[in-house]
Amino acid sequence: MSLTQIRQGSLVLVDAARVQSRGALYVAQARIRQMMKWIWLILGIAIANPILYLISVGIGLGGLIDQSVGPAGVDGVKYLTFLAPALLAQAAIQGTMDETVFPTIEGFKWHKTFYSMNATPLSGVQISYGVFLTALFRAFYTVVLYFGVMWAFGALESPRAWLAIPTAVFAGASFGALMQALAARLEDENIFFVVLGRFVMMPLFMFSGTFFPLTSMPFFLQWIGWISPLWHATELGRHLTYGHAISPTMIWVHFLFLGIMLVLGLFFSARIFTKRLAK
Amino acid sequence: MFIPMAVAIADARAGKRGERVYSGRVPQLLERGFIAFKSSTYMIVISGFLEPVLYLLSFGYGIGKLLPTIAVGGESIKYAAFIAPALLATSAMNGAIYDSTMNVFFKLNHDRIYHGMLATSMGPLDVALGEIGWALLRGFSYACAFMAVIAPLGLVESVWGLLAIPAAVLIAFGFAACGMAITSYMKSFQQLEIINMLLLPMFLFSGSFYPISVFPQWLQFTVNLMPLTHAINLVRGLCLGNLELALLGHALYFVVMIIIGLFFTTKRLNALFMK
Amino acid sequence: MSNPLISARGLTKKFGDFTAVNGIDFDVFKGESFGFLGPNGAGKSTAMRIIGATSQRTSGTISILGKDPELHGPQIRAHLGVVPQQDNLDMQLSVAENLYIYGRYFGLPRKFVKGKVDELLAFAQLEEKRDAKVETLSGGMKRRLTIARALVSEPEILMLDEPTTGLDPQARHILWDRLFRLKEQGVTLLITTHFMDEAEQLCDRLIVMDKGTIMAEGSPASLIKDYATKEVLELRFGSDRNQEMGAKLRTMCDRIEELPDRVLMYTDDGEALLEKIYAADFHPKTSLVRRSSLEDVFLRLTGRTLIE
Numbered sequence: 128m129s130l131t132q133i134r135q136g137s138l139v140l141v142d143a144a145r146v147q148s149r150g151a152l153y154v155a156q157a158r159i160r161q162m163m164k165w166i167w168l169i170l171g172i173a174i175a176n177p178i179l180y181l182i183s184v185g186i187g188l189g190g191l192i193d194q195s196v197g198p199a200g201v202d203g204v205k206y207l208t209f210l211a212p213a214l215l216a217q218a219a220i221q222g223t224m225d226e227t228v229f230p231t232i233e234g235f236k237w238h239k240t241f242y243s244m245n246a247t248p249l250s251g252v253q254i255s256y257g258v259f260l261t262a263l264f265r266a267f268y269t270v271v272l273y274f275g276v277m278w279a280f281g282a283l284e285s286p287r288a289w290l291a292i293p294t295a296v297f298a299g300a301s302f303g304a305l306m307q308a309l310a311a312r313l314e315d316e317n318i319f320f321v322v323l324g325r326f327v328m329m330p331l332f333m334f335s336g337t338f339f340p341l342t343s344m345p346f347f348l349q350w351i352g353w354i355s356p357l358w359h360a361t362e363l364g365r366h367l368t369y370g371h372a373i374s375p376t377m378i379w380v381h382f383l384f385l386g387i388m389l390v391l392g393l394f395f396s397a398r399i400f401t402k403r404l405a406k
Numbered sequence: 407m408f409i410p411m412a413v414a415i416a417d418a419r420a421g422k423r424g425e426r427v428y429s430g431r432v433p434q435l436l437e438r439g440f441i442a443f444k445s446s447t448y449m450i451v452i453s454g455f456l457e458p459v460l461y462l463l464s465f466g467y468g469i470g471k472l473l474p475t476i477a478v479g480g481e482s483i484k485y486a487a488f489i490a491p492a493l494l495a496t497s498a499m500n501g502a503i504y505d506s507t508m509n510v511f512f513k514l515n516h517d518r519i520y521h522g523m524l525a526t527s528m529g530p531l532d533v534a535l536g537e538i539g540w541a542l543l544r545g546f547s548y549a550c551a552f553m554a555v556i557a558p559l560g561l562v563e564s565v566w567g568l569l570a571i572p573a574a575v576l577i578a579f580g581f582a583a584c585g586m587a588i589t590s591y592m593k594s595f596q597q598l599e600i601i602n603m604l605l606l607p608m609f610l611f612s613g614s615f616y617p618i619s620v621f622p623q624w625l626q627f628t629v630n631l632m633p634l635t636h637a638i639n640l641v642r643g644l645c646l647g648n649l650e651l652a653l654l655g656h657a658l659y660f661v662v663m664i665i666i667g668l669f670f671t672t673k674r675l676n677a678l679f680m681k
Numbered sequence: 682m683s684n685p686l687i688s689a690r691g692l693t694k695k696f697g698d699f700t701a702v703n704g705i706d707f708d709v710f711k712g713e714s715f716g717f718l719g720p721n722g723a724g725k726s727t728a729m730r731i732i733g734a735t736s737q738r739t740s741g742t743i744s745i746l747g748k749d750p751e752l753h754g755p756q757i758r759a760h761l762g763v764v765p766q767q768d769n770l771d772m773q774l775s776v777a778e779n780l781y782i783y784g785r786y787f788g789l790p791r792k793f794v795k796g797k798v799d800e801l802l803a804f805a806q807l808e809e810k811r812d813a814k815v816e817t818l819s820g821g822m823k824r825r826l827t828i829a830r831a832l833v834s835e836p837e838i839l840m841l842d843e844p845t846t847g848l849d850p851q852a853r854h855i856l857w858d859r860l861f862r863l864k865e866q867g868v869t870l871l872i873t874t875h876f877m878d879e880a881e882q883l884c885d886r887l888i889v890m891d892k893g894t895i896m897a898e899g900s901p902a903s904l905i906k907d908y909a910t911k912e913v914l915e916l917r918f919g920s921d922r923n924q925e926m927g928a929k930l931r932t933m934c935d936r937i938e939e940l941p942d943r944v945l946m947y948t949d950d951g952e953a954l955l956e957k958i959y960a961a962d963f964h965p966k967t968s969l970v971r972r973s974s975l976e977d978v979f980l981r982l983t984g985r986t987l988i989e
Contacts, residue, residue, distance in 0.1 A: 165596075172603065183610035188469070191616050195473045206472075318449045325453040333464035343471045348463075412787040412834035416759035429755050434785040441782060442773040446814075518769035524735060525763035526786040526834070527755040679735055 146248040154249065154257020158230060159264060173222070173269045177214060177276040184338070185210050185280070202340060204284065204369050211282035212291055212364030213337040215273050216357055219295040221328075222269040223303025226262035228323070231310040234258070241404060251401035255311070259304060259393065266299035267292075277368075284369040291367040298360030301385040304392025311399040331355045336362075359384050416527040427672060428531040435523075435536025436543065451544060454501050455551050458493035462556070465489055465615065478617065479648060483563065490561040491645040492614035494552050494570060495577055495637040498545045502578035503605065505541035506585030511598055514590065520679070530675035534668065538582045545578025546571065564647025573644060573657070577637040580660035583667025590674040608634045633663060684747075686711050686838060686869055687732060691741035694727050701727040703893035704741060711837075714870040716884030718877065718975060720985070724893040725873035726766060729842050732871065734758050746837075759787060762831030766842040768823045770815045776826060777802065777811045784833040797833055804859065805829035821852025828859065839863060840871040845879055857882055877975035889975075889982060896982040901975060908981045909973035910935065912951040916944045916958075916965040926963065933957060938980055947977070 146153065162169065189206030201209040234241035234254070244254050270292050277283055306323075313319055334344065334351040335358035341349055352358035359381040365371035366378070373381075419425055443451055466486030475482040513519040520533055549571045556562055562570075585601070592598050611625070612618075612634040618626050629635050640656035643649065685708035694702040702724040709715045717725040730736035731743060734750035734757045743750060745757050771779050777798050784794035802808045805825040810818060818826065824844065831839060844860070845853040860883060864870055874880050880887055881901045889896045889904070897904055914934075918926045920942065927939035934954060936947040944965075948954045951970030958965070979985075 168596075176606075179607050179610050184615065187611075187620055188473075188616050190620060191476070192469070192472045201472060317446075321450045321453050325456055329457065329460055333460050338465065339468035339472055343468055345467070410760070410835040410837070411789055411793065412759040412836075413756070415788040416756045420753070420756060426752075426754055429788070431786060431788060434782070434788070437785060438771075438774075438782045441778050442771075445775055445778065446773045517772050518765075518767060519771050521765060522769040522771070522783070522830075523786055525733060525758060525761070525765070526783065527759040527788065528786055529755060 147250075150249045150253030151256035151260060154244065154254050155260040155264070157244075158258060158261035161230075162226075162261065162265065169265070170268075170272070173218070173272045174276065176218065177273045180214055181207065181211065181276065181280050181282070185282070202365070202371055207280060208282045208284060208369050209365070210338065211277045211280070212368045213335070213357070213361040215270060215277065215291060216295045216298050216360035216364050217332060217337065218273045219266045219270045219299030219360070220302045220331075220357055223262040223266045223299035224306050224328070226265045227258060227303045227307035228310045230258050230261070231307055232313060232316050235311065235403060236313075236316065241400070245404045251404040252397040254404075255307070255397045255400035256393075259300075259307060259396065262303045262307075263296065263300055266296045266303070270295045270299070282368070285367060288368040291364045294363045294367065295360055297382075297389070298356050298363075298385055301388035301392060302356045304389050304396055306392075308392055308395035308399055311396060311403060331357050356385055356388060412527060424529075424531065427529040427676060428535075429528050431528045431532040432535050432539050435532065436539055438536070439540040439543070450504075454497065454504070454544070455548055457500065458497040458548075458552055459555060461493050462486065462490060466561075469615075476616065478646065483646065484561070486559070487561040487563060487646075488642075489615060490556045491567075491570065491642040492612075492638045494549060494556075494574055494645075495641040496609060496614060496634065497548050497552060498574040498577045499581050499634055499637060500605075501544050501548055502541045502581040503585050503601070505544060506537065506582040507589045507598055507601055510537060510586050510589045511592060511595070514678075520675070524679045530679055531672050534586060534671045534675060537586060538579065538668075541582035542575050542578050545582075546575050549574035562645050564645065566647050566649060567645040570641045570644045573640050576657060576660050576664075577640070580633065580663035580667070583664045583671065585667075587667045587670035587674065590671055590678065608632050613638055633659065636660070683711065685709055687743070687745050687871075689728075689741065689743040692728065692731065692738055692743055693740045694724075694731060694736065695739045700893050702731070702738075705888075705890075705893075705895050707888055707895070707898070709838075709869065709871065711869055712864075712867050714864055714872065714883055714885045716880045716887030717871075717873040717890055718875070718880045718884075718887050718979070719873075719890035720875055720979075722892075723875075723890040725890055726842055728890075729840055729871065729873055733761060733763050733840055759834065760837050762828075762834065762836035762839040764824075764827050764831050764839070764841040764844060766846065768827050770823060770826060770830070772815050775812050775814055776807055776818070779815060779826060780830055780833055783830045787834045789834065794833065801829040801832060804832070804862075806855070819852070821848050821855060824848060824852070824856060825859065828856070832863075836868070838869045838871060842873050843875070844872065845874075845876065853879075877979070880975055889979060891979075891983045891985075897978065904975065904978045905973050907978075909977040910947040911949045911973060912947075913971055913973050913977060914946040914948060914951040914954050915969040915971065916946065917942065917967045918944065918965050926965075930958065930963065933961075936981075945977070945980070947973070 185207035189210065192201065192206045200206075234244075241254050245251060274289070274292055330351060334348055335341070335355040336344075336352050337357065341352040341358060344352070362371070362373060363378065363381050366373050416429070419429055466489060470485040473485050476485055476488045478488065523533055524530065553562070553567075553571060557567070588601065589598065611621075611629050612632055613629065618629050618635070621629065636656040636659040640653055643653045643656075687707075687709040689708075690706050691704045692702055692706070693700065693704050705724075705728065717723075717728060719725050727736065731738050731750065732745060734745070734754040737751055746760055748757055750757050771782065774782065780798045780801055781794050784797055785791070789797075802811055805828065807822060807826060807829070810822065815823065815826070828839075828841070828844070841860070845856055848856065857879075860870065870883070872880075872883055874883075884901060886898070886900050887904070888898045897908060899907065916926070916930075917923070923941065923944050924939050927937055927944045930944065930946065931937050934946045934948045938945040938947075946954060955968055955970065
């Protein structure tokens with residue numbers, strides 16, 4: 128085949144209208160293909176993490192706590208049952224964050240792949256949504272695996288516990304979208320990772336009522352929980368997996384909080400992607 | 407004839423022991439650490455101090471409400487006092503591991519800073535000791551700062567607890583020496599991730615949050631092989647004032663780690679840069 | 682002539698089965714600018730690293746200022762300023778801090794190095810960038826900083842491995858200008874390059890290397906005189922016809938090279954040859970008469986072009 132033939136052929140092959148309607152899916156497809164290279168590692172961690180935490184903290188520390196609190200339990204249940212939904216939400220949030228923050232920095236800075244994607248008919252908005260969809264996919268299978276482990280550990284008490292899966296993914300999506308917008312704005316990532324890890328993720332993990340009821344924290348530290356997607360998701364997860372008591376209003380508040388975060392995150396992410404690619 | 411000062415300095419060391427691998431430049435490398443700290447790495451260093459404090463606040467306070475005391479050797483102690491020494495040991499480990507793995511990997515393979523250093527009249531042992539020295543200094547500062555938090559809270563039960571500071575330095579030294587040795591053999595960033603993956607189970611199972619006696623025998627045995635367990639036992643023993651011969655054994659574990667780590671690091675750096 | 686600063690005999694370096702440097706001999710004298718010219722993989726950088734006392738030879742002898750690098754690495758390195766092919770500046774430090782700490786690595790006193798930093802910033806034309814992070818510098822600035830850094834210990838020998846690779850033409854000329862100044866100050870320069878124009882500009886004397894051996898040695902002018910004609914006529918007949926036309930033109934000059942994209946005809950008078958070719962009713966698409974360069978020397982010696 129000569130050079131001229133290739134040139135003529137490609138005009139027919141590229142269907143710009145199709146790209147316009149499905150671009151985000153194409154981007155997600157490319158990203159998922161990337162992810163597949165590490166899939167065994169990702170799956171391995173996705174399974175090992177809950178097992179390690181549930182055994183060490185849930186059963187190891189939980190055993191001592193259950194003895195200490197007696198039949199009243201923690202929030203009325205075994206410590207393991209209390210802890211598990213929080214870890215489920217945490218896994219979703221961590222999974223989406225990894226899958227939005229790293230690819231975004233990679234795409235803009237390390238490998239500059241977004242710029243070459245943008246040179247095709249794909250738009251910045253589509254690239255942004257594509258990355259987000261991939262993260263959603265990762266959050267989904269991570270949460271399903273985690274849920275399976277929870278079931279195996281006997282940490283599920285309610286028949287509608289499975290609803291905790293979409294709820295956790297929803298929380299992961301909200302936080303992931305916001306982080307993606309943040310990562311897209313980033314010029315110098317060196318310090319960002321440290322700040323994100325130690326000043327954001329770690330306090331969220333520690334102070335969102337993950338390991339003990341938020342109300343047992345001193346009042347001046349409880350606000351961390353209120354602004355933390357992890358706390359909102361954990362409250363919903365506890366309600367769904369073992370019937371933790373929350374008022375209907377609060378259920379709405381939790382969903383509304385996560386929903387607003389998701390919409391804002393997606394909006395800003397798409398906008399920043401477009402702007403930065405056009406720069 | 408004009409003799410440049412650099413040459414005079416190098417010539418003055420001629421004939422000294424180990425002159426081909428070591429030129430006595432550890433202070434200069436520490437100076438580099440300080441300059442880098444001032445202009446770019448301060449955030450990383452300071453945030454490392456925050457980690458154990460957050461754990462203490464969260465677990466010590468929150469879990470402490472569910473589990474007010476814990477029994478150690480027939481004596482019951484406050485939960486926060488039980489975990490504080492473990493957090494001290496863990497932060498010594500984390501700081502040393504970061505400095506000797508991620509940090510070293512980037513300088514070695516990405517920025518190639520060591521290549522530049524070794525084109526001067528320094529040797530590979532200077533570089534190894536300099537990096538490890540910085541990790542120790544950091545471990546020492548973390549230990550002092552954390553001690554300044556926990557001692558006023560009444561979480562250190564014995565005056566022997568002061569020895570936890572040098573113990574933390576010993577722990578940092580052991581982890582830094584081994585971390586650097588392993589990193590110098592690593593080819594890709596992904597391999598480095600494996601080290602980080604091993605840290606989590608070690609942290610979760612080494613008796614930071616409760617005594618390992620709750621585990622079945624086989625798991626206790628495995629846990630007792632891991633370095634962090636020895637680190638925690640050493641620091642906890644000192645802070646609680648439970649002086650026993652086993653403490654020497656824990657310290658010895660780290661002395662061995664230091665020797666093995668330094669040996670392989672120097673060997674590997676020599677092979678990398680003098681091939 | 683005085684004793685050489687650097688003297689190598691039968692210098693050989695093997696990596697497993699691969700021989701990177703294969704028994705080379707050379708001498709470098711004080712104050713001269715000595716070049717290693719050759720394509721990538723010729724063994725230039727390996728030879729440089731052996732001289733820099735950061736690589737151990739497999740066999741042969743080498744002496745640098747009368748010392749064996751294998752036994753006296755630190756002492757020899759104290760005499761050298763090294764500019765590696767790949768910049769290895771300290772990204773966590775500023776421009777001035779990079780210079781300062783590098784001087785300290787030689788064990789030099791603080792006060793001495795501080796004075797030196799100002800002097801070198803001026804030399805490298807980086808005074809305005811004094812407090813900038815290295816990451817923000819352009820490629821040319823980074824190279825100048827690396828050269829300035831190599832000078833902090835006042836070395837007698839400055840070794841530059843591919844100093845201008847990857848730089849734009851303007852940045853190259855600024856760099857060459859800086860190197861000329863150093864030469865004027867009596868610094869001995871050791872340069873590897875695969876650019877013939879750079880070797881012609883900078884080197885008093887050079888060795889042409891290929892596959893680990895020395896193909897020729899001399900000044901750029903003498904090498905051109907010995908291995909090429911005064912001028913070269915470059916003709917292009919179109920991609921698929923160069924070979925065929927080359928065969929037809931072979932009788933019209935002493936030597937002809939048929940490359941995929943053009944035909945090179947070696948002659949002392951290019952214009953005259955071109956007229957003869959037109960007269961013989963050949964019609965090249967383009968033609969160019971130029972002076973012979975080291976590229977032609979290399980082509981003659983190896984049958985290959987330098988940059989492939």
